[in-house]
Amino acid sequence: MTYAAAEDMQARFNHQDLVLLTEREPSTPGEVDMAVLTQALEDATAEINAYLSGRYTLPLNIVPTALVRICCDIARYFLSGDNAPEHIHQRYMDAVKFLKAVNAGTVSLGIDSQGDKATTNDTALMESAGSVFARNKAKGFI
Template sequence: MSYCTQQDLIDRFSEDEMISLTDHAGIGKINTDVLNRAISDAKGEIDGYLGGRFSLPIHPVPELLEHRACDIARYYLYDDNATLHITERYKNAVKFLEGVASGKNSIGIDSAAPNRPAITRPRCKAVAMYSTAKRRASSDVCGCYIRNPIEHELGIKGCAQ
């Protein structure tokens, strides 16, 4: 699911602009392949910023996010010919997304990710079978997450033992 659609781009920036940016063959119509690639690229960039805080894809799409997605997709459509105004809109969208990623800005939805499974790491006990009579698994000592008892004994990877 994308954060903006072809119609969103037309509504915000005009059909004529979308034709001029996508119609490389000169037939006078929007090339949906070109437009959809820009929309997909915008989605990928947005997901890169929001993936750490939200369960993706975000649905329904908040208007704040749709607006930024349109600005990013439009910037991609301009390629190397973006004007200063369009580049500024893109930079502002990225700045906004960085703020959302850091928790300074909001897109109007809860940042909790209820659909995201909890990430757990196996505790050191998983290596207990590698222990010898002289060497105990690190979890028996401190409960850390270092899986290799030799690394644990040598203090590698920052165990506080």
Template sequence: MAYISVSDLLDRYGTEEILQRTDKTELVSEELMEAAVAGEDLSGYPPEEQAAVADAIRLAEIAANDATDLINGYIAGRYQLPLMPVPGVLIRLCSEVARYNLYDDAPTEAIQDRKTATLKTLRDIADGRLSLGADKLGAAPQTAQSAVMVSDGRVFGRESTGGFI
């Protein structure tokens, strides 16, 4: 399951931008895309437009899933996956990577810079320099790492060294 939905992408970047990156036929209107993402009845639209919007949504979902997989690759060593609920910071990071993915081989410099910053943030999370924090209910994501200290006892002490230490 992806950390974001197509609806999240539309809300964050606008229907027009997401359509420019996903509609290869140029048959899908903003109204049709928003109706399809909202799960509304599309029977009033021609079959070719219905197929085109289904393809556009599929491309956006692929980008979201790929972004989620990339994020999971970074954080799997520190957090138990899947994360439920999804921390807000991951929604933003996943959106940035998915947007970059939608631009195929022609991202703008600004989008490339945002992806670079996102990857740096993911490295910081993976290295423990940045926490995913708590969700709105106050629950922090469970970490997969825990420290366990084991000792065989003292090797050196006052008794074994004749009071020298």
């Protein structure tokens, strides 16, 4: 199971860019090579899992939206190879920085260590001593 699907890549990036990034010798001209794209997503998932394995039980039951984006950015970087433009390289470096922060525990994915949605006790609790200006407490002023 990968954290992102080919549809996620196609939703985030230009179709023509994906065609150029996945083009190989046996590819059909003008079409995204799904085998190449799927392999890049699997490689990106493996890299993500290397960072998450120290903090979470894998595979995750719930895939946070942040990991879908991170997986797409890493896969795009892998597809670019040695010719990655600066903005693709920067997005990859940002993704790795995020994953290192998750590994260190400074950033949370919003799931518990077993990969389920995290429960929280950070709820607001309001208490009141009652109404201050009630008729029965006014003693003739109202």
